[in-house]
Amino acid sequence: MLQHLFTFDDDGTTSLQRQLQSKLIEAILGGYFVAGSRMPSSRKLAETLGVSRNTVVAAYEQLADEGYLVSRERSGIFVNEHVFDEHAEAARIEISDETQFDWQTACNPTSIETSQPAYPDNWEDYRYPFIDGQYDQSLFPLNQWRECSRLSLNVDEIRSWARDSGYQDDASLIHEIRTKVLPRRGIQAHADEILVTLGSQQALYLVSRLLMNTTTLLTMEEPGYQGIRQLAQHNLCPIRFAGIEKDGIALHEISPQTQLLYVTPSHQVPTAVTMSREKREALIALANRDDFIVIEDDYESEANFISNPNPALKSLDFQGRVVYISSFSKALAPGLRLGFMVASPELVRRARQLRALMLRHPPANNQRIMALFLSLGYYDMTMRRLYQATNERWQELREALNHYLGPYIVTSETMGGSTCWVKGPPGLNSQKFVAAAAEKGILIEPVDRFYGGHDRPECYFRLGVRSLPKEKIRPGVEELAKLIDDIRADGDPSFGQHLKGDKLKRFLSNVTFTGYTVFGDPYRITLFADGKMEGVEGHNDEKQDTGTWWLKGNTWYRQWQSWSYGELLGFDIFITDTRIHWVRDGKLVDAANYNKT
Numbered sequence: 001m002l003q004h005l006f007t008f009d010d011d012g013t014t015s016l017q018r019q020l021q022s023k024l025i026e027a028i029l030g031g032y033f034v035a036g037s038r039m040p041s042s043r044k045l046a047e048t049l050g051v052s053r054n055t056v057v058a059a060y061e062q063l064a065d066e067g068y069l070v071s072r073e074r075s076g077i078f079v080n081e082h083v084f085d086e087h088a089e090a091a092r093i094e095i096s097d098e099t100q101f102d103w104q105t106a107c108n109p110t111s112i113e114t115s116q117p118a119y120p121d122n123w124e125d126y127r128y129p130f131i132d133g134q135y136d137q138s139l140f141p142l143n144q145w146r147e148c149s150r151l152s153l154n155v156d157e158i159r160s161w162a163r164d165s166g167y168q169d170d171a172s173l174i175h176e177i178r179t180k181v182l183p184r185r186g187i188q189a190h191a192d193e194i195l196v197t198l199g200s201q202q203a204l205y206l207v208s209r210l211l212m213n214t215t216t217l218l219t220m221e222e223p224g225y226q227g228i229r230q231l232a233q234h235n236l237c238p239i240r241f242a243g244i245e246k247d248g249i250a251l252h253e254i255s256p257q258t259q260l261l262y263v264t265p266s267h268q269v270p271t272a273v274t275m276s277r278e279k280r281e282a283l284i285a286l287a288n289r290d291d292f293i294v295i296e297d298d299y300e301s302e303a304n305f306i307s308n309p310n311p312a313l314k315s316l317d318f319q320g321r322v323v324y325i326s327s328f329s330k331a332l333a334p335g336l337r338l339g340f341m342v343a344s345p346e347l348v349r350r351a352r353q354l355r356a357l358m359l360r361h362p363p364a365n366n367q368r369i370m371a372l373f374l375s376l377g378y379y380d381m382t383m384r385r386l387y388q389a390t391n392e393r394w395q396e397l398r399e400a401l402n403h404y405l406g407p408y409i410v411t412s413e414t415m416g417g418s419t420c421w422v423k424g425p426p427g428l429n430s431q432k433f434v435a436a437a438a439e440k441g442i443l444i445e446p447v448d449r450f451y452g453g454h455d456r457p458e459c460y461f462r463l464g465v466r467s468l469p470k471e472k473i474r475p476g477v478e479e480l481a482k483l484i485d486d487i488r489a490d491g492d493p494s495f496g497q498h499l500k501g502d503k504l505k506r507f508l509s510n511v512t513f514t515g516y517t518v519f520g521d522p523y524r525i526t527l528f529a530d531g532k533m534e535g536v537e538g539h540n541d542e543k544q545d546t547g548t549w550w551l552k553g554n555t556w557y558r559q560w561q562s563w564s565y566g567e568l569l570g571f572d573i574f575i576t577d578t579r580i581h582w583v584r585d586g587k588l589v590d591a592a593n594y595n596k597t
Contacts, residue, residue, distance in 0.1 A: 006049050016051060020059040028068055028079055035084060039069065039077040118445045123467065127441035128476030132419045132464030135333045139389055139466075141382045145332075148372040152365055161364040167356045169196040170367035176374035177340055185298065186315030187324065192345045195352055196338065198362050200297060200327040203341040204228055206351045207295060207323055211260055212237035219258040221249050223450035225269040225297065228262045241453050244268060246413050246520075248275030251282055258292045265313055267300040267417040270450045270462050274415045277310045284316045298326040300417050320344040328370060331379075331386055338362060338370055390418050393465035393473060400477035402517045403564055406590045408484060413520040418466045421447075424484065428459040433483070442480055474565075485587060495574035495581040495588065500554040504573055507596070508549065508556060513580060515592030525592075535563060556582075 006023045008016060027033050039045075042060060046053040060077055063069045070080050119131045151157065161170065174191050182189055197203040204227060212218065212235035220228055222241035232239050237260075242253035249263055263283070265275035275283075287294050296313045314324035320343075327339035341351065355361070373379055397420055401409065412421040424433065434446045445462040465473065499507055509529035516522055523537040531550055537543040547560035555570045571589060574581040582589045 017055050017058050017062075020049075020051070020055060021062055024059060024063055025068060028083060033079050035079050036081040037079050038075075039079065041076065118449065119443050123443055126438070126443045128472055128479065129443040129467045130463040130465070130476060130480075131443050131445055131467050132462070133330070133334060134467045135335065136466055138469065139386055140333055141378055141385075144376075144378040144381070145369070145373065148369045148376065148378065151372050152368045157368060161368045165361070165364065167352055167360055169194075169361055170364055170371055172375070173367045173371035176371050180374055180379070181326075181340075182342065185309075185324075185326075186311035187342060188315075189342050190345070193342055193348055195341045195343075195348045195355070196362050196367060197341055197355070198339070198359075199329050199337045200325050200339040201227060202355075202358075203325045203339055203351075204231060204295070204297070206341070206354055207325075208232065208235055208237075209354055210347070210350055211293065214238075216259050217255065217257050218260045218262065219254050219292075220262040220452075221264065221268060222453055223270055223447065224262070224452070225264060226449045226452075228295075228297075229452045239452060244271050244273060246273060248273060248279050249283075251279065251286060254286065254290075256290055258290065260293050260295060261287065262295045262297065263313070264297045264299045266298050266309070267414070267419075269297075269299055270419065270445075270447060271412040271421040272414040272417040272419050273412050273421075274310065280310060280313055280316060284313060284322075287321055288319055292321070294322045296322055296324050298324060300330065314342060323347065328379075331383060336366075336370075338366060389470075390465065393468075393470050394418065394420075396470050396473045397463065397465050397477070398517075398519055399565070400474045402519070403474075404477050404481035405484065406518055407588045408481075409518050411518050411520075418464055420463045420465075422461050422463060423457075424459045424461065426459065428484070430458055430461045433461060437480065437483055440479060440483060442476060442483070444480070495583055496576035496579070497574060499573045499575060504554060504556065505551060507575065508551075508573070510597045512595045512597060513592040514595070515590075523592075533558065533560075535560070 006020065008019050008023075024033075033039060039060070040048070042053050042056040046056045049056075060069060060071075064071055064077075067080055068083055070078050072078060119129070119134075123129045123131060123134065152161070171191075173196060174194050177194055177196075178189055178191060195203070195206075197206070208228075208231035212232055214236045216237050217240060218228075218232045218237050219240045219242055220232075222243055224241070229239060240255050240258070243250045248265055248268060254261060263275070265280060267274060283294070294313060294317075298312055312324060314322045316322075322343075324342040325339065329336045329338060341348070343351070361367075394417065401411065401420070401422075408425045410423045414420070424430070430446050431448070434444055437444050445464065447460045447462055448456050468476065508527050511527050513525040513527075514522070517537065521538050523535060525533060525535040527533045527549055531548050533547050533549050535545045535547070545560050545563045547558060547563070549556065549558040551557070552570070554572070556573050557568060557570045559568045560566055569584070571582040571584050574583055575594070578593055579591055580594045581591045
């Protein structure tokens with residue numbers, strides 16, 4: 001019986017002694033060991049549970065210090081007879097559904113319910129969790145965070161953050177944000193322009209309560225972040241939508257009556273496209289001309305893997321109409337719940353007053369730990385490590401999608417980030433596809449929640465790389481490709497004329513293929529009569545590779561040095577007047593235009 005009562009977790013995060021203490025307290029308070037009863041000897045309990053006697057002795061001593069147990073000389077260890085003296089006696093009443101208070105009627109009516117997560121709580125149990133925004137233990141700076149936690153518990157530190165500071169934030173954290181974090185984004189701000197929040201979501205809530213009402217018109221991106229749409233609905237704020245182009249929000253779709261504009265320029269949620277420098281400048285000019293406020297949610301500003309990050313909209317704002325919102329939680333861990341807002345002193349003052357009605361300020365000890373983490377350079381170190389790891393995973397996802405799904409999908413043209421927005425083949429129902437993938441152990445994100453309008457395309461889905469290691473990305477995409485191949489409805493495909501023999505050899509000698517990767521990057525491949533081949537990819541031929549090709553029977557074989565994982569692959573070749581199709585096992589692998597030289 002004791003073995004079932006004392007089941008320990010082997011997760012390495014809680015010591016055996018602490019687990020035993022907790023289980024003993026539960027057993028005492030639950031009545032298994034009644035007040036005044038004698039406890040098993042330390043030797044007997046250790047033998048029964050399979051732990052060391054020292055562990056049991058230490059646990060008994062700790063519970064004696066806390067008043068749960070008492071030691072009687074030459075008699076043993078007993079449960080304290082007075083352990084329940086300070087507990088109120090529970091009333092003995094019968095509870096039924098009819099007697100329960102009706103809270104649904106008592107609560108104010110609301111037109112909104114917050115979205116449920118797009119993935120199950122046990123997402124870690126899936127083989128390939130292609131989801132975004134979850135904690136990746138391998139990327140968390142455990143030792144550095146632990147050191148800062150320890151430093152925050154020094155006597156002088158405790159004296160500083162434990163006192164009542166009114167509604168003010170930790171001055172050292174404000175200083176670190178102002179001098180180390182914001183300059184990365186080109187932002188210069190004074191201390192009275194910065195407010196610490198419980199993640200970016202609280203900042204959005206404060207802004208929505210201060211700026212949204214029934215007469216305020218909010219324009220937001222479509223598709224876009226559902227959280228801001230729900231806040232607008234909660235405040236009975238009318239909404240209009242502006243579409244997304246390859247470099248961010250479509251400026252011509254922003255209504256002239258707009259009073260609030262919500263944008264995610266660094267990596268748009270959910271398509272991950274980056275707003276160009278030219279469009280940022282044009283957006284600020286439009287906001288100045290039409291007199292509206294811009295809420296800039298700086299999502300994943302550090303994850304630009306192709307070019308240098310563009311400056312934040314806030315850095316281009318000289319009229320004080322941009323509200324800048326960011327978070328430390330995205331980089332470190334979602335559970336950290338620390339973010340900040342940068343705005344005009346008057347708006348920050350009002351937001352601080354409103355925050356005080358919810359909580360005086362975010363926990364001061366957590367703010368101090370974050371300040372130490374920044375001041376000791378650990379944040380910069382972590383961002384470099386995170387940048388490298390996410391870049392490697394993002395590049396691996398690009399390679400895998402292009403290798404396995406080239407002919408069937410299109411993705412948004414992005415410069416980095418931790419997600420990929422995918423348009424699947426015609427006829428793909430993303431909801432059914434997501435469910436089918438989950439049955440195979442693959443978690444991908446459905447995207448209908450990102451749409452607020454009536455036009456919700458069904459063939460889109462989103463892949464994230466933060467929640468799984470690099471080595472799992474390729475096999476996960478391969479499994480996903482098999483699933484797409486099973487459910488897509490192409491009918492009986494016709495690839496054109498099947499080339500064989502001398503006709504195949506003549507065609508492949510001195511021919512150039514041109515096409516686009518799934519990410520919209522152009523590529524050009526040239527085959528030479530001597531069996532060599534050269535390839536370039538990118539708008540400026542940024543990527544290059546060489547390889548060899550040959551024929552064996554009617555099958556064309558090719559092998560790149562690094563492209564396509566450097567693997568040897570064979571294909572049947574089909575052509576039309578302008579297109580070549582690479583086919584393997586009766587399935588289309590890729591297609592491109594061709595030009596004979």
